[in-house]
Amino acid sequence: MSFKITILGSGGALPTNKRGPSAQYIDCINRHLLIDCGEGTQTQLRKFGVQFQKISHIFISHLHGDHFFGLPGLLSTMNLLGRNTGLTIYGPENLHALLNDIFSCGGQQLNFNLNFVLLDFTEEKVLFEDKLICITSFPLKHRIPTCGFKIEEKTKEYSINAEATKKLSIPLKDYPKLKRGENIFLENGKQIDFRSCVIEPKNPRSYAYCSDTYPSDKYLNSIQGVDMLYHEATFTEELSDRAKKTLHSTAKKAAEIAQKANVKKLMLGHLSSRYENSEGHLLEATQIFKDTIVAEDGMVIELL
Amino acid sequence: MSFKITILGSGGALPTNKRGPSAQYIDCINRHLLIDCGEGTQTQLRKFGVQFQKISHIFISHLHGDHFFGLPGLLSTMNLLGRNTGLTIYGPENLHALLNDIFSCGGQQLNFNLNFVLLDFTEEKVLFEDKLICITSFPLKHRIPTCGFKIEEKTKEYSINAEATKKLSIPLKDYPKLKRGENIFLENGKQIDFRSCVIEPKNPRSYAYCSDTYPSDKYLNSIQGVDMLYHEATFTEELSDRAKKTLHSTAKKAAEIAQKANVKKLMLGHLSSRYENSEGHLLEATQIFKDTIVAEDGMVIELL
Numbered sequence: 001m002s003f004k005i006t007i008l009g010s011g012g013a014l015p016t017n018k019r020g021p022s023a024q025y026i027d028c029i030n031r032h033l034l035i036d037c038g039e040g041t042q043t044q045l046r047k048f049g050v051q052f053q054k055i056s057h058i059f060i061s062h063l064h065g066d067h068f069f070g071l072p073g074l075l076s077t078m079n080l081l082g083r084n085t086g087l088t089i090y091g092p093e094n095l096h097a098l099l100n101d102i103f104s105c106g107g108q109q110l111n112f113n114l115n116f117v118l119l120d121f122t123e124e125k126v127l128f129e130d131k132l133i134c135i136t137s138f139p140l141k142h143r144i145p146t147c148g149f150k151i152e153e154k155t156k157e158y159s160i161n162a163e164a165t166k167k168l169s170i171p172l173k174d175y176p177k178l179k180r181g182e183n184i185f186l187e188n189g190k191q192i193d194f195r196s197c198v199i200e201p202k203n204p205r206s207y208a209y210c211s212d213t214y215p216s217d218k219y220l221n222s223i224q225g226v227d228m229l230y231h232e233a234t235f236t237e238e239l240s241d242r243a244k245k246t247l248h249s250t251a252k253k254a255a256e257i258a259q260k261a262n263v264k265k266l267m268l269g270h271l272s273s274r275y276e277n278s279e280g281h282l283l284e285a286t287q288i289f290k291d292t293i294v295a296e297d298g299m300v301i302e303l304l
Numbered sequence: 305m306s307f308k309i310t311i312l313g314s315g316g317a318l319p320t321n322k323r324g325p326s327a328q329y330i331d332c333i334n335r336h337l338l339i340d341c342g343e344g345t346q347t348q349l350r351k352f353g354v355q356f357q358k359i360s361h362i363f364i365s366h367l368h369g370d371h372f373f374g375l376p377g378l379l380s381t382m383n384l385l386g387r388n389t390g391l392t393i394y395g396p397e398n399l400h401a402l403l404n405d406i407f408s409c410g411g412q413q414l415n416f417n418l419n420f421v422l423l424d425f426t427e428e429k430v431l432f433e434d435k436l437i438c439i440t441s442f443p444l445k446h447r448i449p450t451c452g453f454k455i456e457e458k459t460k461e462y463s464i465n466a467e468a469t470k471k472l473s474i475p476l477k478d479y480p481k482l483k484r485g486e487n488i489f490l491e492n493g494k495q496i497d498f499r500s501c502v503i504e505p506k507n508p509r510s511y512a513y514c515s516d517t518y519p520s521d522k523y524l525n526s527i528q529g530v531d532m533l534y535h536e537a538t539f540t541e542e543l544s545d546r547a548k549k550t551l552h553s554t555a556k557k558a559a560e561i562a563q564k565a566n567v568k569k570l571m572l573g574h575l576s577s578r579y580e581n582s583e584g585h586l587l588e589a590t591q592i593f594k595d596t597i598v599a600e601d602g603m604v605i606e607l608l
Binding site: 013014015016017020021039040042043046047062063064065066069070072073076077080081092094095098101102105106107108143144 | 317325
């Protein structure tokens with residue numbers, strides 16, 4: 001049951017031939033998610049071999065163009081390719097009306113339902129939850145209302161230790177109890193400690209996405225201890241004044257956030273087009289937080 | 305003084321890795337024009353080396369997404385790169401309000417003037433004219449109001465035949481008259497026929513763009529005799545029913561239009577993504593109109 005992140009766009013506001021605007025496709029235990037949808041996302045999805053009709057939930061962090069200008073085109077293409085299963089879009093208030101206007105002025109009608117869910121920009125909120133995963137939003141600090149997102153695998157059940165259950169002749173009907181961590185009683189009245197029959201589950205995996213934001217303690221709790229933190233690093237420190245003015249982060253500040261939040265790995269993204277390569281970002285960040293990578297378009301990261 | 309068309313997107317409604325949605329950049333005697341602006345146009349402009357800040361006039365044929373979803377992103381990028389010279393956009397009625405809504409919901413403001421000019425979908429209209437070129441729009445036949453565009457070089461002035469003017473000792477002050485085709489009088493009273501001192505100008509060049517449309521006689525007059533006709537050919541004849549239903553053209557029908565309008569060359573475009581290559585289109589069209597090519601992304605056509 002994989003948890004994979006495909007980087008569709010790792011660039012900032014100005015797309016380049018190497019870095020498209022923000023978009024990430026996430027396959028979390030067969031839940032197919034898209035976070036942000038900059039211009040050209042549909043082309044990137046095709047290029048990187050994503051079966052995009054499977055996407056069921058789209059999360060738009062905020063309404064700067066480099067985070068949603070690809071949404072009308074993607075929805076249009078899904079429609080033309082015959083989609084009829086609904087799609088849930090989580091986003092800011094005006095997005096729904098805007099999409100309606102865009103399609104209606106072209107006389108186009110989508111043949112599938114769009115379910116819009118408004119983001120809350122004041123506090124952390126659970127957006128989606130099922131038996132295996134949970135997705136939350138949390139406010140970031142940017143020029144316009146902006147949310148980050150966290151995708152968490154729920155605590156997994158124990159696995160059955162087949163050898164042990166065979167030895168103890170435990171009937172199949174008791175397996176669900178063991179998996180949930182409950183002791184059982186055999187027909188002869190003997191109590192069996194579930195620990196003797198199960199294998200410990202792996203730790204549940206988690207991923208957080210913070211783009212765009214000025215670094216701030218206010219979202220530290222929301223991203224605490226995640227396996228992978230994607231954090232924007234539009235600039236490096238020599239442009240920290242510009243970062244402050246535009247409410248963006250530098251690579252150094254992103255690394256400080258990763259350190260404070262005690263995350264396991266950091267991935268930098270949303271790099272300004274002024275940087276020819278990411279060496280400066282990496283150097284700056286790794287001095288503070290060693291386990292750092294820089295997102296590249298087409299990169300696939302699997303959380304293990 | 306060149307007249308060049310750069311194909312930025314030659315595909316239909318569904319972009320593929322080979323064919324982007326409709327967009328063409330035209331450099332007509334240093335007038336820098338963009339016709340249609342499908343998603344990803346800004347990336348194509350970069351890819352094909354166009355200095356897009358020079359573009360001064362944008363023409364949007366109609367409001368189906370594959371013809372304008374790239375416009376917000378392009379304007380946004382022009383703005384971020386510091387543009388402060390105005391831009392004129394010719395398009396359907398709702399486009400202006402839509403762009404305003406898109407930018408205002410993201411709190412973005414353009415630092416250059418957008419001058420909007422409404423297209424007339426009932427008859428041919430001159431949209432732009434200066435001393436060297438003239439651009440007209442004319443109604444096409446599609447599911448929503450749609451215009452085609454024609455870009456024409458004006459009749460050129462004569463060039464001075466230096467050898468002849470030297471031989472006849474014609475003073476410089478009389479050159480403008482000769483260029484305009486006026487006879488002159490020398491100081492000794494002798495009349496000089498301008499034809500003896502000038503070189504005939506080349507024929508003025510012309511280009512017409514018809515996408516999207518069902519083939520119709522109603523726009524034949526507007527495209528009569530152009531040097532190059534770009535005509536959509538979404539389908540080939542085996543899908544003529546679908547062409548009729550969706551008000552698109554087949555390659556054969558586009559060729560018939562080219563023949564009837566007595567154009568010099570035909571370029572097919574807006575090919576449906578269902579076709580793996582353009583061989584079928586070319587075969588079908590050339591049986592009727594020999595001088596046919598198929599547009600490809602990145603192709604540059606110079607009118608001589």
